[in-house]
Amino acid sequence: MNIQRLFPLVLLLVVGLFAACGDSDSGTTSTPKGGGAVTTPTATATFPADSTMAAIVKKGKITIGVKYDVPLFGLLDPVTKKVDGFDVAIGKEIAKALGLKEEQIEFVEAISANRIPYLQEDKVDLIISTMTINAERKTQIEFSRPYYLAGQSILVKNDNTTIKTVDDLNGKKVCSVQGSTSENNIKAKAPRADLTSFTTYSACVSAMKDGRVEAVSTDDIILAGFASKDQSLKLVGGTFTTEAYGIGMKKGKTDLAKFVDGVLNAMMQDGRWEKLYTQFPGTAPGLPPASDAKAKVPASA
Template sequence: MKKSWKLLSVMMVVALFVLAGCGNSGDKAGESGSGALGKIKERGKLVVGVKFDTKLFGLKDPSSGNVEGFDIDISKQIAKHILGDENAVEFKEVTSKTRIPMLNNDEIDMIVATMTITEQRKKEVDFSDVYFQAGQSLLVKKGSPIKGIEDVKAETTVLGSKGSTSVKNIKEKVPGVKVLEFDNYQDAFNALKAGQGDALTTDDAILYGMSAQDSSYEVVGKPFTDEPYGIAVQKGNSDIVKAINDTLKELHDSGEYDKLYEKWIGKAPEKE
């Protein structure tokens, strides 16, 4: 009888340890299950970092206060997928320099701001699939002797945006070139119009937006880099990445992506 009681006591202790272990495991799973996506759903609003100065992608209308562009419409579709309402989204202004710090400081849930996917940035953030394919080019005043990257020399002054890959790229393409960096693209464009530089460089899609603002400027030459745009989230937020990628797939499958592309870029996207 004593042996049976001892055996029963041991079994009860073991069972308690097993249950405790399961309980802890369940708590962790619950925390993981809620995740970053769960927090967005609980809040009922998606907070997205976008550009306010980039025509065609994210440009704030000073009269209405609304921000419009391709990135804005993509963000609305993500909000619709996650929350069922494309208007359940708040837009916060970011620049090339501030966007990653704002993301990692929990000021925004994701970055949808003409952000090129690079190996270096992958160390700081997680990216979605490519949502827009761009290439770096040059914007000059019509009549400029610069017709492409081959005309940019060490004595050329090129304008760019702080924290952008385009500044790094132009320095690699033309060693010794003088580069003036500005906080945002609109400041860089204003500097170009003020004669502070010979050319402005960034992704061709952004430059086309600038030339649409002022027809006395044009995009010249062929793109000299490959710039795949991705949507960035904090490292480890795989649940948000999946929701974004699912949204992009739905947009492509339904043909809605092509419609948004043509709406803002003015032509159909090139098919692979």
């Protein structure tokens, strides 16, 4: 046989073979470790027709309640009118896992007092708003697994030398936020404190800076965010509680809670949690590195 005539045929066969091999993995998706509902964002995410997730996807939008005044977790930029932070970023990951694009997310302000009512009244699909998981709240809403572990602390002005521990709050003017666990903790830990409650943490900090109160008390990570942006403030007293943050959903939406747990589990295992922690909470002075912070987060609460 004439080799010169055979060579072009062989070449065509080889090229075709490589082309077929190159197409062999198209349309596949990766599955991270950890299981759960949907753990990797895909453009073709599908859910049972009667599920909460399917209803959100059909609606074409997810509404998430976040803080607008908490540095590192949920802070509204007054110029761009966009909110950013750790809680916001986690919300975006959940939306991706639903197959939604960023422009299909609506972030609304959820202050401490209206977080549970917003869920009960179907004003939001999720609350990701520095919300502590506790027994009373579990009777009212569904919670995800914890995604962050904080502890209550105290914020004062740098020149304050009289407040060093939670006991020192007795007899002092202290501010916390209405509807928060922090408000109740102050009543229990420093019953003689003169407690003032506002609707937002930023209002408490403003009241301290203009002399109406002497201290602000809430979760250390929230206070660290304010201190990182204002060198006239400092944290004192260490932490005197543990606060496991969870994502809130309307009571009865257990399928959504399971789905969100799957997303969080995947984030904990594939490096996304550490990346977002380093970008947001991890920038505050004195906080542990991402690996240590993640190790403290309990699997349940």
